[in-house]
Amino acid sequence: MEKFRKLIEQHGRWSYLGIYVDRIELYIESDFSQALENTKALLESIGKEICSAKGIALESNSKINGVMKQTCSALGYSSKNFEMKISSSLATIGQEIGELRNKIGIISHGRTAEEMKIRNESTDTLTREFLIDSTLVIAVFLIRAFENEHIPTIKENLDYEELMEFNDFWDGFYGEFEMGDYSFTASEILYGLDSQAYEEAYKNFIGTQDEMEEEEE
Secondary structure: OHHHHHHHHHOHHHHHHHHHHHHHHHHOOOOHHHHHHHHHHHHHHHHHHHHHHOOOOOOOOOOHHHHHHHHHHHOOOOOOHHHHHHHHHHHHHHHHHHHHHHHHOOOOOOOOHHHHHHHHOOOOHHHHHHHHHHHHHHHHHHHHHHHHHHOOOOOOOOOHHHHHHHHHHHHHHHOEEEEOOEEEEHHHHHHHHOHHHHHHHHHHHHHHHHHHHHHHO
16 A cells, blocks of 8 residues: 555645545454445545546446546547456446445444454455455556646657756755766766656656646646
């Protein structure tokens, strides 16, 4: 779950999802039906947020598999064969999670202590971990697919001189490095020695700038 936590911390829009992760971790051993309920709610929240951001209205009674289909459509996964398979698979997983939640849930009807124990133990530890981990992989995929749309396409060969705002930002943190009679800024060194690392740092910078602009609005 640490990977998911880092992702939602990186993109402030999703930070509120941390409450679901807290609940999943709290209940995964003692009351798996509650953990599963929050797993389902996590996926639904991501889907609804993406659909809302894309201006796609969902039916008030949409089930989780319907939300997943609409979410994939909102992200553009609807026209090509491979993308259709992704959409269908996510919708199926969502449906299965919902059905399992209904099967082992204890909230809708009162249960005796023994009934609660039996229902909680109906899924073994390996299955629980698989379900939760699989859901978090899907959640990471959906958020990244959405957030990557807000990052400008990076040219294959970045022009250092055109990215002075980022360079100044980077140099403000790491300054200059002197070697004898020579002096180089941190951005110059990164650009010259590891273009891929430079590109990743630039993408993160742009993503952070976008989040700050959204918060100001």
